[in-house]
Amino acid sequence: MTALPNRDRRAERREATRREILDAAWLIARRDGLTAVTLREIAGRIGMRPPSLYSHFDSKNAVYDAMFAESWQQVIDELSTIDYPDQERAALLTEAEAYFDFATSDLARNQLMNQRVIHDFEPTEAAYAVAVDAYGRMRDFLRGVGVRREADLDLWTALLAGAINQQHANDPSGKRWRRQLPRLVDMFCDEVGIPGPSLRRAK
Amino acid sequence: MTALPNRDRRAERREATRREILDAAWLIARRDGLTAVTLREIAGRIGMRPPSLYSHFDSKNAVYDAMFAESWQQVIDELSTIDYPDQERAALLTEAEAYFDFATSDLARNQLMNQRVIHDFEPTEAAYAVAVDAYGRMRDFLRGVGVRREADLDLWTALLAGAINQQHANDPSGKRWRRQLPRLVDMFCDEVGIPGPSLRRAK
DNA sequence: GTCTATATTCTGATAGAC
DNA sequence: GTCTATCAGAATATAGAC
Numbered sequence: 001m002t003a004l005p006n007r008d009r010r011a012e013r014r015e016a017t018r019r020e021i022l023d024a025a026w027l028i029a030r031r032d033g034l035t036a037v038t039l040r041e042i043a044g045r046i047g048m049r050p051p052s053l054y055s056h057f058d059s060k061n062a063v064y065d066a067m068f069a070e071s072w073q074q075v076i077d078e079l080s081t082i083d084y085p086d087q088e089r090a091a092l093l094t095e096a097e098a099y100f101d102f103a104t105s106d107l108a109r110n111q112l113m114n115q116r117v118i119h120d121f122e123p124t125e126a127a128y129a130v131a132v133d134a135y136g137r138m139r140d141f142l143r144g145v146g147v148r149r150e151a152d153l154d155l156w157t158a159l160l161a162g163a164i165n166q167q168h169a170n171d172p173s174g175k176r177w178r179r180q181l182p183r184l185v186d187m188f189c190d191e192v193g194i195p196g197p198s199l200r201r202a203k
Numbered sequence: 204m205t206a207l208p209n210r211d212r213r214a215e216r217r218e219a220t221r222r223e224i225l226d227a228a229w230l231i232a233r234r235d236g237l238t239a240v241t242l243r244e245i246a247g248r249i250g251m252r253p254p255s256l257y258s259h260f261d262s263k264n265a266v267y268d269a270m271f272a273e274s275w276q277q278v279i280d281e282l283s284t285i286d287y288p289d290q291e292r293a294a295l296l297t298e299a300e301a302y303f304d305f306a307t308s309d310l311a312r313n314q315l316m317n318q319r320v321i322h323d324f325e326p327t328e329a330a331y332a333v334a335v336d337a338y339g340r341m342r343d344f345l346r347g348v349g350v351r352r353e354a355d356l357d358l359w360t361a362l363l364a365g366a367i368n369q370q371h372a373n374d375p376s377g378k379r380w381r382r383q384l385p386r387l388v389d390m391f392c393d394e395v396g397i398p399g400p401s402l403r404r405a406k
Numbered sequence: 407g408t409c410t411a412t413a414t415t416c417t418g419a420t421a422g423a424c
Numbered sequence: 425g426t427c428t429a430t431c432a433g434a435a436t437a438t439a440g441a442c
Contacts, residue, residue: 017407033322035238039436051437052408060436107319114372116310117320119236151383154369158380158387161372162365166357169317169364177361180354184361187390220425242418254419255426263418 018056020046022070025063029108034117037063061121064112069127071113072134078102079137088145089196093185095141096160100178103164110168114161145194152192159184221259223249225273228266232311237320240266264324267315272330274316278337281305282344291348292399296388298344299363303381306367313371317364348397355395362387 024045028037039060043050057063082098084091103110111117113131123131139153147153163184167177182199189196227248231240242263246253260266285301287294306313314320316334326334342356350356366387370380385402392399 014407033319035320036322038434040434049409050435051410051439054437055407111318111320114368115314115318115320116236116372117238117314117318119239154379155383155386158365158369158383159362160365161368162361162363165317165364165368166361169319170360176357180358180361183358183394187394190393191386191390217425241416243416252427253417254421254428257419258425 014056017046018066021053021056021063022066025067026108029067029112030106034064034108034111039063061118064118064121065124065127067109068112068121068123069130071109072127072130075099075102075113075134076130076137079134079141087196088194089185089189089199091145092189092194093182093199095138096181096185097178099160100164100167100181103160104167104178107168107172110164147192147194149192155191156188159188217259220249221269224256224259224266225269228270229311232270232315233309237267237311237314242266264321267321267324268327268330270312271315271324271326272333274312275330275333275337278302278305278316279333279340282337282340290399291397292388292392292402294348295392295397296385296402298341299384299388300381302363303367303370303384306363307370307381310371310375313367350395350397352395358394359391362391 021042024042025037027045028041037060039050039053042063043053053063057066079095079098082094084094103114138157142148142153142156147156163177163180167174171177186199188194224245227245228240230248231244240263242253242256245266246256256266260269282298282301285297287297306317345351345356345359350359366380366383370377374380389402391397
């Protein structure tokens with residue numbers, strides 16, 4: 001009786017190559033924009049020929065699909081490490097700042113996640129499920145501080161999206177709209193009835 | 204002494220061709236996305252050969268540049284026809300709805316105006332000046348209802364951008380975030396100290 | 407799993423005739 | 425101002441050898 005190996009070196013290597021492909025794609029996307037990603041350049045960067053990529057991804061959009069899924073997974077991972085303060089308003093501000101920083105730290109990623117920049121790309125069901133999961137966690141978090149109505153969730157996402165979008169468009173290297181976050185969170189809390197001291201007096 | 208002609212038929216025809224080119228480009232952009240615009244298809248649609256377009260535009264990005272400028276000019280034209288109510292909050296809501304409707308009625312246009320979808324396109328000084336003009340008019344309008352601080356302007360643009368962005372991304376054919384506008388305007392007015400009755404009680 | 411070779415189509419742009 | 429001809433290159437994707 002031969003013992004089964006406890007590591008699958010083939011699978012590990014395969015996963016490593018897949019990782020290299022995605023990293024190269026991200027590098028190109030950040031440098032020249034999402035639409036500038038080409039199989040040719042991905043291959044060139046990792047010392048492969050373009051057709052070899054098809055052993056790992058069925059198509060170029062399959063690469064985008066993996067990027068889409070991993071972006072939303074990063075949101076989940078990032079937000080799940082947060083140690084929230086007890087006070088509701090402070091917790092909301094912490095959440096807002098974390099998501100804002102995540103979104104504004106990578107324009108290409110944010111475009112892939114939230115804008116229809118690649119017109120013929122639609123996430124697969126599996127990839128979309130990760131985004132739905134991330135949204136569900138945000139909803140659970142808001143429920144935890146007393147926000148339950150659908151319209152209030154829409155309000156929250158609009159406030160965040162607006163600050164992020166303006167930051168990208170008009171002050172990509174600054175903090176002009178990030179500074180508005182305490183104010184936006186206060187406005188949100190006042191509107192939906194979350195009590196507590198204003199976030200802008202302290203400190 | 205021969206009289207000068209009071210019309211320049213040559214210039215008129217030239218302008219008409221330029222118009223045809225831009226209309227074709229818009230059609231493609233709306234149908235398949237901004238990045239799908241090609242000189243080949245523009246030419247095909249108006250019964251020309253691709254090289255002929257260079258008699259009217261120096262490059263493909265020059266076409267985008269004209270589209271950028273005319274988009275911002277449309278904002279100016281659109282908002283300047285508005286007959287605002289006297290009451291400040293009502294006036295702000297009218298403005299917000301007009302701009303929201305403008306932005307959400309054409310995804311490609313909004314991407315060209317406000318997102319960096321075409322990575323190697325940067326508007327010329329002349330085209331950018333139109334955008335600056337539009338922004339100046341919005342600033343003047345807000346000043347007219349008592350909003351003067353830079354941070355308050357940033358707040359206003361963030362609220363609008365957020366609603367527009369979420370509408371595009373998550374409910375492109377509906378009104379889910381448009382319904383939030385009265386609420387958003389009320390929140391804004393409360394925050395910056397514009398008096399008046401809530402926009403959500405009446406009607 | 408990676409390669410070579412290739413298919414097919416498209417890209418923006420220029421030269422020069424008419 | 426529009427055309428033909430052409431450039432020089434890039435795009436995604438497939439077939440089949442190794």
